[in-house]
Amino acid sequence: MAETSTKKRKARWEHTKYWLGINRANARPLNVLAQVTLLKQEENSMAHVILFEHAGFHGAHKHVFRDEANLNSGDDHFFNDRTSSIVVLEGNWEFFIDAGHVGKLGRTLGPGLYDWVEAALGPGSNDRISSLRPV
Numbered sequence: 652m653a654e655t656s657t658k659k660r661k662a663r664w665e666h667t668k669y670w671l672g673i674n675r676a677n678a679r680p681l682n683v684l685a686q687v688t689l690l691k692q693e694e695n696s697m698a699h700v701i702l703f704e705h706a707g708f709h710g711a712h713k714h715v716f717r718d719e720a721n722l723n724s725g726d727d728h729f730f731n732d733r734t735s736s737i738v739v740l741e742g743n744w745e746f747f748i749d750a751g752h753v754g755k756l757g758r759t760l761g762p763g764l765y766d767w768v769e770a771a772l773g774p775g776s777n778d779r780i781s782s783l784r785p786v
């Protein structure tokens with residue numbers, strides 16, 4: 652009986668390895684956990700936007716990977732009210748006039764090059780963005 656149970660466990664493990672894409676014959680449960688963690692991190696880090704100081708992707712730039720509720724925080728405020736062009740690499744993003752996601756500007760932007768923020772988010776959106784988030 653013990654042998655059958657071991658065989659079952661081995662079969663189940665082979666099946667798990669197959670689905671996780673693990674090819675190493677000596678893979679251990681720890682490797683599976685590491686693999687799953689990596690997959691989850693990749694999933695969560697899909698959102699990616701780059702803000703530019705000037706139109707046409709000129710000037711300084713700032714990468715944002717997740718909800719940024721305040722571009723005017725004490726340790727990082729250069730980009731508050733400075734964005735004039737945007738590249739969305741991954742995800743769909745909302746942009747706001749004020750910190751805390753207050754005052755949504757224009758529409759939600761998907762992946763693309765937006766070389767002038769007012770063409771993408773409407774008149775008056777230049778140098779106004781103070782928060783943003785992926786949705």
Ligand SMILES: [Ca+2]
Binds near residue numbers: 732733
């Ligand atoms: Ca600007």
Ligand SMILES: [Ca+2]
Binds near residue numbers: 731732750
């Ligand atoms: Ca603002």
